[in-house]
């Protein structure tokens with residue numbers, strides 16, 4: 393059996409804790425004749441909670457241990473003692489996990505934010521002890537209620553990597569090499585097909601600290617939609633991306649025809665999902681350092697009508713017509729244009745009014761106009777006349 397290292401789909405059984413029963417008890421003490429009820433409430437059952445964790449990147453541990461049970465609440469006791477609350481079971485899952493109820497097929501949780509939590513099975517409420525049922529007419533009630541039931545359901549968890557861009561290409565096209573050149577991710581690179589077996593996400597960081605997450609996924613070959621090669625299931629990881637990047641081996645290694653590669657890739661993606669096929673895309677001509685690539689590129693343009701971004705992932709390679717970093721800067725900018733990442737710093741700082749333009753106010757009262765200009769700059773509202781609520785006079 394192939395050893396499992398990356399699991400992106402798993403079925404689990406979740407069960408919350410049952411609520412503890414309320415207690416039935418009468419106070420008994422020497423010298424107290426009618427002690428009355430003192431049965432405490434049961435504790436609440438624990439919840440099962442999915443929690444986004446940066447430390448897990450697959451659903452592997454749930455594959456081996458798919459039972460997620462929270463603790464039951466403890467029953468109440470005499471002397472008005474409450475039962476202890478059942479402990480919640482917090483299940484760490486990677487960002488991008490979706491949880492579906494197996495029976496209804498409904499989406500019950502979508503974990504997309506760091507630290508996000510979602511209760512997927514709610515603990516039963518604690519029962520009431522008989523202390524709650526004392527009334528003027530019934531001083532010694534025996535009534536008490538059982539704890540609420542546990543909730544149990546089967547969930548299908550699906551991991552959909554959250555990346556802004558996804559690299560799509562034939563095996564050996566250089567997808568992992570491109571991700572390595574752009575980011576600090578270190579996917580395996582080798583001269584054989586299907587080197588990449590699991591999606592890897594790398595982050596491209598720009599000078600102004602804007603970031604774009606790029607996913608490298610396994611290669612696609614003709615017939616992948618029908619399961620050939622590694623199939624297409626991993627394209628699920630690109631469903632949330634904003635742009636698909638088609639990486640084409642323009643060197644035509646092993647007598648490949650790059651223009652045909654592109655058509656096949658598009659056809660396979662379209663068969664997987666028409667929605668994904670409609671996504672904005674960039675086409676990258678890789679391996680432009682190889683002499684044959686130039687001729688192939690011309691033919692590619694005339695066959696497909698698409699003008700790809702020419703690059704090489706080989707550092708310092710001789711690639712005529714490409715900028716010093718192998719054309720990667722053009723690619724980075726094109727990516728940025730489509731993804732429009734949020735930057736940490738805004739370029740459009742309001743210009744602070746220059747002090748020498750301000751009216752000279754030395755010794756004078758500050759003119760209203762100056763106050764207003766500074767207030768606008770600081771985005772303050774004009775101070776309103778304060779109205780203190782009357783505190784009432786003391787006579």
Ligand SMILES: Nc1nc2c(ncn2[C@@H]2O[C@H](COP(=O)(O)OP(=O)(O)OP(=O)(O)O)[C@@H](O)[C@H]2O)c(=O)[nH]1
Pocket residue numbers: 561562563564565566567568569570580581582583584585586587588589609610611612678679680681682703704705706
């Ligand atoms: N000459 C040249 N070789 C390249 C370039 N980019 C990648 N390669 C080589 O092409 C081979 C495949 O590269 P990978 O990055 O592993 O390709 P991949 O698309 O990730 O392949 P899979 O993971 O198998 O789908 C490796 O031997 C790389 O060194 C390039 O720009 N120029």
Ligand SMILES: [Mg+2]
Pocket residue numbers: 567568569579580581587588608609610
């Ligand atoms: Mg690869």
